[in-house]
Amino acid sequence: MGVQRHYRLNSLLQRLKSSEFILVVVFLQPIMFLTTFFDVPIARQFFGFIFLTFIPGYILIKLLKLKNLDILEMVLYSVGLSIAFIMFFGLVINEIGPFFGVSQPLLLLISLPILIALIIFMSFFVYLKNDEKEILNSEFNLSIPHILLLLFLPVFSIIGVISVNLSGDNLLLLLMFLMISILCIICIFFKSVIPTNLYSFAIIMIAISLLFHNSLISNQLSSFNSDNMRELFAFRNTLNKSYWNSTNIYASDISSGKTQSMLSITILPTLYSNILNIEPAWIFKIIYPIIFSFVPLGLFLLWRKNVGIKYAFISSFIFMAFGTFYYEMLSLNRQIIAELFLTLLLLTIFNQALSKRNKTICFIIFTFGLVTSHYSIAIIFLFFISSIYIYCLIIQKPSKQIDSFMILYFLIIMFSWYIYISDSSVLNAIIMMINYVLSQLGNFANPASRGQTVLRGLGLEMAPTIWNAISRAFAYATELLIIIGFIGLITKRVKIQFDKEYFILVITAMTFLAGLIIIPGLAQTMNMTRFYHILLFFLAPLCILGAETISKYISIKREQLYTSILIIIILIPYFLFQSGFVYEITGSDNYSLPLSKHRSTEIELYSKFGFTHTMDVYGARWLSNSTVVQRAEIYADIYASGTLLGYGSIPINKMTTLNNVTSVSINGVIFLNKLNAKDNKILGWESFGKNSEWNTTEILSLKDMNKVYSNGGSIIYLNNNAPSEGNMTK
Numbered sequence: 001m002g003v004q005r006h007y008r009l010n011s012l013l014q015r016l017k018s019s020e021f022i023l024v025v026v027f028l029q030p031i032m033f034l035t036t037f038f039d040v041p042i043a044r045q046f047f048g049f050i051f052l053t054f055i056p057g058y059i060l061i062k063l064l065k066l067k068n069l070d071i072l073e074m075v076l077y078s079v080g081l082s083i084a085f086i087m088f089f090g091l092v093i094n095e096i097g098p099f100f101g102v103s104q105p106l107l108l109l110i111s112l113p114i115l116i117a118l119i120i121f122m123s124f125f126v127y128l129k130n131d132e133k134e135i136l137n138s139e140f141n142l143s144i145p146h147i148l149l150l151l152f153l154p155v156f157s158i159i160g161v162i163s164v165n166l167s168g169d170n171l172l173l174l175l176m177f178l179m180i181s182i183l184c185i186i187c188i189f190f191k192s193v194i195p196t197n198l199y200s201f202a203i204i205m206i207a208i209s210l211l212f213h214n215s216l217i218s219n220q221l222s223s224f225n226s227d228n229m230r231e232l233f234a235f236r237n238t239l240n241k242s243y244w245n246s247t248n249i250y251a252s253d254i255s256s257g258k259t260q261s262m263l264s265i266t267i268l269p270t271l272y273s274n275i276l277n278i279e280p281a282w283i284f285k286i287i288y289p290i291i292f293s294f295v296p297l298g299l300f301l302l303w304r305k306n307v308g309i310k311y312a313f314i315s316s317f318i319f320m321a322f323g324t325f326y327y328e329m330l331s332l333n334r335q336i337i338a339e340l341f342l343t344l345l346l347l348t349i350f351n352q353a354l355s356k357r358n359k360t361i362c363f364i365i366f367t368f369g370l371v372t373s374h375y376s377i378a379i380i381f382l383f384f385i386s387s388i389y390i391y392c393l394i395i396q397k398p399s400k401q402i403d404s405f406m407i408l409y410f411l412i413i414m415f416s417w418y419i420y421i422s423d424s425s426v427l428n429a430i431i432m433m434i435n436y437v438l439s440q441l442g443n444f445a446n447p448a449s450r451g452q453t454v455l456r457g458l459g460l461e462m463a464p465t466i467w468n469a470i471s472r473a474f475a476y477a478t479e480l481l482i483i484i485g486f487i488g489l490i491t492k493r494v495k496i497q498f499d500k501e502y503f504i505l506v507i508t509a510m511t512f513l514a515g516l517i518i519i520p521g522l523a524q525t526m527n528m529t530r531f532y533h534i535l536l537f538f539l540a541p542l543c544i545l546g547a548e549t550i551s552k553y554i555s556i557k558r559e560q561l562y563t564s565i566l567i568i569i570i571l572i573p574y575f576l577f578q579s580g581f582v583y584e585i586t587g588s589d590n591y592s593l594p595l596s597k598h599r600s601t602e603i604e605l606y607s608k609f610g611f612t613h614t615m616d617v618y619g620a621r622w623l624s625n626s627t628v629v630q631r632a633e634i635y636a637d638i639y640a641s642g643t644l645l646g647y648g649s650i651p652i653n654k655m656t657t658l659n660n661v662t663s664v665s666i667n668g669v670i671f672l673n674k675l676n677a678k679d680n681k682i683l684g685w686e687s688f689g690k691n692s693e694w695n696t697t698e699i700l701s702l703k704d705m706n707k708v709y710s711n712g713g714s715i716i717y718l719n720n721n722a723p724s725e726g727n728m729t730k
Contacts, residue, residue, distance in 0.1 A: 022123045022127045025055060026120055028047070029120055031047060032051050036277075044276065045278065049290075051119075052082065054079065055082065055119060056089075057077060057079060060122075061078060063122060065358070066362075069353070072301055080344040083291070083369065084341070084369040086271055087267055089118070090268065093105045093106070094244045097110070106271065107242045115271075147201065151205065153208075154212060156179065157212045158212055159172055161594060164217065164598065170584065173594055173595060177575075177576060178581075180210075181572050184575075185572065188564050188568060199309060200297055200300060202313070203297050203313065203317075203320075204296075204297055206296075207292070207297070210320060211330065212289060214326050214327060214330055215286070215289045218612070220613070220614060220617055221284060221646065222609050222611050223331055223646075227332060228284065228330075228332065229642040229645050230256060234266050235269050235280050235283075239274070239280060247422060248425050250651050250653050257425025257426070258375065261417070261418075261422035264373035264374065269283045269288075288337075291340060292329065295343050296320050298340070298343035298347055299319060299540070303315050303540075303541050306541070307545075308496075314567060315544060316540075317575075318536065319537075321574060321575040322532070322533060322578060323580075327592070328533075331610075332530070335376075335377060338378070341366045342534075344366045345366045345367065346537070348366060349402065350502060360405070363406055363409075368413060371414045375429070378410075380534060383512070384505055385407065387504055388501050389407055399501055400501070402501065437520075437522050449520035451523045451524045454517055456472070459472070467577075467588045470577070474573045475574060475577075478543055478574055480546070481542070481546030482542045483546070484549050485544065485547075486539075486542050489503070490507075493552065494545045494548050494549055506538050509538035513532075516531055550566060579592065581595070603681055603683075606675045610642065616674055616714050617647045619713070620643045620644045620648035620714075621648060624644075624648035624649055624650055633656055633665050633667070633669070634655045634656070635656050635662055635668060637673070637683045640658075641657065659684045660694040662699065667719055669716060669717065669719070672714060672715045673714050677713065681696065682694045682695070682698070704719070705717035705719050706719075
């Protein structure tokens, strides 16, 4: 076919017996063992990632005899089953180890040999029981020129980030956003340029490019004023002890308890870090974004059965275009893993090819993964599947997808985990959220009780600049298309009709969205942008249906053309505004750290992005290794505290927020980050969460304290009244 040569993977895989592939898997285990224990650079990380992320899941697919999966579904199920398996495996050896006198069961020397032996045992079991040929329902064609073209996106992303970090030049990143936009236009209008069977690969490449351009922007984690420093604290605690403590050792701190109770940021990253020999922060910066890139792929597979390949691709792009996907989510590692399991649960529920037995088994496995990854997402999923079950009870027609066992099992697993793990910290957090919403009901008539993001989404907040106003106009346009698409769906004015159960989920999502707007305080329990991001799992296809509904009134004959044009006119500018591209081109205030890092002030880096400097990390680690930490109260501002928590593993209950009226106790230690020390700014909170700042010179206690550490960035002071320690001065 011209100069392009296509390789049909299906024919190759059909010639490969399952037993032969299992033998290959077994043969790879010694390679994995040797590259790990001889610490072969790159090979250890590559084989370790493949080993942990794909192999256990593929073996489970063979054991469970999951049939009628195409190649994309097999890859996605392999990832989900592998991660669930690793989490469960780590939990089992963590709990059993102490009974055999093993106090550090998650150590590499203990966990890896057991894991390899288990994989080999499972592989031979599959070999003995299964000798059928691999039959994959797929028309996936591998076109080398197209693959290389799409691979340019993550290459541009990575090189662009390096360019920003070295010279402040963001040209390559700007070009990357233009390339993604052009790719989207090509996929919508020119099927011959990018074959539809490569849309899935395009989605993965777009996702990785968007995620990496933000996650790799510095050597340290940026908190984005979210929870990832608490997550890093829980991760490092588990890694350092090689043991996961299921109790909340900081009983007064519910937030630490609920993060500590999630396997997604304790056991899972610990095993990845040990086997791949990657620093904890880089597990969150590289491995988790790669895992997260499979979420839009899973949604594409979910949507294509209802809306077709083209519309499913556009829906996936809408999901990824929303800035929360590649900005906010990168500081929510628990939610990253939870969303993978949420996607797989939805795929499992609506996969007609799976037998009842296999559907139930997959539901059980992915439920465990979801419940032990993120409690809010678990509650939201329970709410959605319960809506299907209740509706079917009302109309007295049993659901083909959801039964009473699924609901009951999910409830038992969820409440058992949340009650008995980490001293009920998660359950207490849920109760606090409910009480907060109830306490806000008295403010029903006050629009501000819904939160600033809701007001902005409703157009009730003044835009600071003309560019913000234009950006919001395109965002409102996507929201309007979703509403029109919903109306078109329920009035049957669109050609596409969802399955009954999925249609109920769409109605539930719209009801949930209305509840977030109407009920005071509800949107603030998790952040409205995160809620909207989750609701796009169900609502993104409605955006295309809205465009289709409008196009019908323009021209029935050219409906598809006008639908595509309308989508492009709205979606591409929406993406370019969400990404920060337009703000950077116009020199406006930008919330994109990769694009605006080179022109941001120090205080903007800290307060807007939660940026962490390398010097702050060195200071935090030095302080955590000092003997004075064991008996001292530590004083730091709100951002320096995050660095001490995540990188110094200093618990939050040992820290006091530093401000201009702080009285430092005897033996007290003041930790100043680069912003405090070099720019003389102390950041704190005033009432109602408003940011406040003071000059470092206003901290009167400093004049009576000894400087015991300085690295040119961060500085540490020790109270003069404390016993001096010569080994502390540097």
